[in-house]
Every structure is written in structure tokens, then in C-alpha cells.
Amino acid sequence: MWYAKMYFSEKKEVFQFDSYGVQGVPSTYKELPFLESLLSFMEMDCDELTPSLRRIAESWERLFQDGDREAGTATMVELGQLKSWHIYLELLYVRWYDRFSRIGADIPVSPLYQRQVQRFFDLVLDVDQAGRDPQKQAAAHYLYDAPKDPELFVFHPIPLSFEPVELGRCSSVLYPLHISDMIDYSLRSCVERGITVRRCKNCGRWFPQTGRVSAEYCERPVASGQQTCREAGAFQQWTKKQSDDPVFKAYRKEYKKRFAWIKAGRITDEQFYAWSEQAREMKKKCDREVITLDEFKDWLGKP
Numbered sequence: 001m002w003y004a005k006m007y008f009s010e011k012k013e014v015f016q017f018d019s020y021g022v023q024g025v026p027s028t029y030k031e032l033p034f035l036e037s038l039l040s041f042m043e044m045d046c047d048e049l050t051p052s053l054r055r056i057a058e059s060w061e062r063l064f065q066d067g068d069r070e071a072g073t074a075t076m077v078e079l080g081q082l083k084s085w086h087i088y089l090e091l092l093y094v095r096w097y098d099r100f101s102r103i104g105a106d107i108p109v110s111p112l113y114q115r116q117v118q119r120f121f122d123l124v125l126d127v128d129q130a131g132r133d134p135q136k137q138a139a140a141h142y143l144y145d146a147p148k149d150p151e152l153f154v155f156h157p158i159p160l161s162f163e164p165v166e167l168g169r170c171s172s173v174l175y176p177l178h179i180s181d182m183i184d185y186s187l188r189s190c191v192e193r194g195i196t197v198r199r200c201k202n203c204g205r206w207f208p209q210t211g212r213v214s215a216e217y218c219e220r221p222v223a224s225g226q227q228t229c230r231e232a233g234a235f236q237q238w239t240k241k242q243s244d245d246p247v248f249k250a251y252r253k254e255y256k257k258r259f260a261w262i263k264a265g266r267i268t269d270e271q272f273y274a275w276s277e278q279a280r281e282m283k284k285k286c287d288r289e290v291i292t293l294d295e296f297k298d299w300l301g302k303p
Ligand SMILES: [Zn+2]
Pocket: 200, 201, 202, 203, 204, 205, 217, 218, 219, 220, 229, 230
């Protein structure tokens, strides 16, 4: 019997929830890019959730103390709305009955975790502050399982299993009981896999460096039809580079001139394309410094 599973697979993370707890087909299956759940959790405004959490606690109390069945329904409805805020909150929904009896003592969503994760980023994972080796930093900042810095995230034993997750592949699988289990598992996985994080040069949000460590722009999910920061960044870089590049400028100027000749009837399409093919070859040679810029310009100036 299980209610929630979480595992990592290469560059993605997978969540499965089963509100009935009957092992089989999960009622929720969600794939996200690696670390996206934790990063969006850090960006969540906990204050906005407080009224909803308070209402849940109140109706839970009415259900228990007064046997008010309607209050039980109200709890479920409220929890159902809560889970649309963030994938972690779906855990509260599927585990509502054995979980909310303790809600007073154990506030499930608090800015404390966000602060502790932020501290972990600063000291261990941030490639620009902490360096490229999370293992080394983590080892330096913990004594056994206790952080030396009181603001730093505290690791605990988490319920991990091991099983086939995809065709022909087994992996560790987390069966979270608390939201902190999912945060814990995400952070330790970064250290184990040597994955650092960085603030995106475009949007300023954190992103994991699952690819090149020199990446400066994020690939965080965007609304469909929009460009990711990496796509937008690559284009900006390219445009900037081209406008500063004398080889490209010389090529571009001649290209435009000859393109206009087609309209004026001075050359045919075929002649133009034959020329531009040659010009690209010559530009390549110039880029590779096989010929000098002056030689390239001389060539461009020939009819
Ligand atoms: Zn970005």
C-alpha cells in the first residue's frame, strides 16, 4: 500500500500519487525537469497558503471534536484545491487522514524549509559561490548528519526503496511521508550526482546544471509557445556577437548589396546563390584564420 512515490531519471523527476492507496495505477503521474519541483517550491509564497491551511486545520478539528461530517468534506475540498498549488502539496491530499491529526504540531509548509534550502544552495550547490564540487562543500559543512551552520538544511533518514521504474531500468524510489522527505531527497541527489545550481542571467531564477557547467541561461519550463531563457539567451548572444564581428559585417554588407542586384535585374537568382555559397566558404576560411580579413574583403569586392 502506497500513496506517493518520487524518483529521478536522468534529467527528469517523476511523481506518482494514489489517493486510494491501492497499489496499481496512480491517480496522478507527473514528469518534471530535474529539480523543478524543489525550485518552484522555493519560489512559492507561503503566506498565500496560510488562510487555506488554517481553514483545513479548523474543519479538521470540527470533524474530530464535534463529529461534524460536513467539516470532513470541507477538509477534502480544501485539500483538493491546495494540491493545484504545488506538486508537493498533493502529498497532504493523499495522506490527509493520518496526517492532519498532527497539523497543529507539524505545519507542513513553512518558509523555514525555503530558508534552509536557500542556505544549502549558498554553501553547497551554487557554482558561483561554493564552487564546482558539491561533495567537498557538503562534507565541509556537516558533522555526521548535523549541519555546522544552524540555518542549513537538516537531513534525516528518508523512506527509500529500490525497484524497476522504466523498461529495463531500476532506480531508488522515495515513498514520502512528509514534504521534507522530497526536499531532502532532491538535495542529497544533487550532491551525489555532482549537480550544481546557478541563477539564470535572464530571469534571475535558480536552475540546475544538468548539462554544461558553463551554462548561464536556464531551461526552466515556460508557457507553451514561449522561448526558454536559454533559447532567448542564445539568440541574443548570437546577435551581439555578429554585430561586433568585422568578418560577419563585411560579409553581410556585400550580401545585402548583391541581394538588391537580383531585384534590379543585374544578376539572376542562380548567380546570387552560387556567389553566396562561395562567400560562406570564404567566410569560414576567414573565421578559421586561413585567410586574413583584408583578403576576405578583397575577395568580396570582386565582381
Ligand atoms: Zn531563466
